[in-house]
Amino acid sequence: MDKKDAHIIVVGNEKGGTGKSTLAMHIIVGLLDKAKKVAVIDLDARQKSVARYLQNRQTFMANGGTKVAMPAFKVVGQSTASLVKDREVEDQQSLQEGLDEFKRDVDFIVIDCPGNDTYLSRLAHALADTLVTPLNDSFIDLDLLGEVSADSFQVKKLSFYTEMVWDSRKFRSASGKPPMDWVVVRTRLASLDSRNNKRVHSALESLQKRIMFRYVPGLYERVIYKELFPSGLTVLDLEKVNSLSHVAARQEVRSLVDSLNVVE
Structure with missing residues (x-):
């Protein structure tokens, strides 16, 4: 029996500062932690946050760190062709080449999109089996x-981003592909159960029925999620956890990956 093509997980939105690349990295390591084969395509050729995280991971091992x-x-960068049509053709080719390189050899391809609207990002959204959108x-x-x-908390007007996701869903349907699973993840959650937290929770519960996404809790605001970046590690990579906070962080990441419903 031929191996199925990899499941494509796209981490995207059109807003910077939502912890998107941090979330992507923890999803990647969470899948690796489940013994899955994973490939990553970073479409943010300017920031390269996920690519740099993974390069730090390589350097950590090369310098004697635990394997x-x-x-x-x-990294797949945007075309610099002068004509829009030529840029779009080149972007399609570049992304497809990246997918073709990995899709038969891994279980999952995680695509990290830039925090703005680009043609490459729209292409990736249209290909997503699972779309993960982080929100502060x-x-x-x-x-x-x-x-x-x-x-x-009723929706008065859809955003350009939501309309783009709906267009992506229509494209998948017209192409005969299974429906996209859109998962909205709250990130940088405050430790206290504040009034704002409850109101945002209520708003998202209302929104998910109208816009048709799944809303799941994400990662709390914890230092551990940031301080391991220079070594390219995550809390799942630590051989020992020395505090209850780290234990909770590890469980958070695993619960998040489980909530994506992509691992059988």
Whole structure:
């Protein structure tokens, strides 16, 4: 029996500062932790946050650090052709070449998109089997999904990003592909169960019925998620955890990966 093509997980939104690349990295290592073969395509050729994280991981091992699981990875940059049509053709070719390089050899391809609207990002969204959209725990970030009534939390107007995701879903349907699973993840959650947290939670519960996404809790605001970046590690890579906070962080990451429903 021929091996199925890799399941494509796209981590994307059109807003910077939501912890998107940090979330992507923890999903990647979470899948590796489940003994899955993973490849990564970083479409943010300017920042290269995920690619740099993985390069740090390689350097950590090369300098004598404990061996940790590594995904294959590459950076795909936007075309610089002068004509829009030529740029789009080149972007399609570049992304397809990246997918073709990995799709038969791994279980998952994780694509990290830039925090703005690009043609490459739209291509990736149209190919997503699972789309993961991180949001900061605030009403400001809810605008990424749509204009929300302050009183009823009802959607008054869909955002450009939500409309783009719906167009991607239509494309998949027209191509005969299974429906995309859109997962919205709250990130940088505050430790306290504040009034704002409860209101954002209520708004997202209301939004998910209208916009048709799955809303799941994400990662709390923890130093451990940032301080391991120079070594390219995550809390799942640590041989020993020395605090209850680290134990909780490890469970958070594993719960997040489980909530994606991509591992049988």
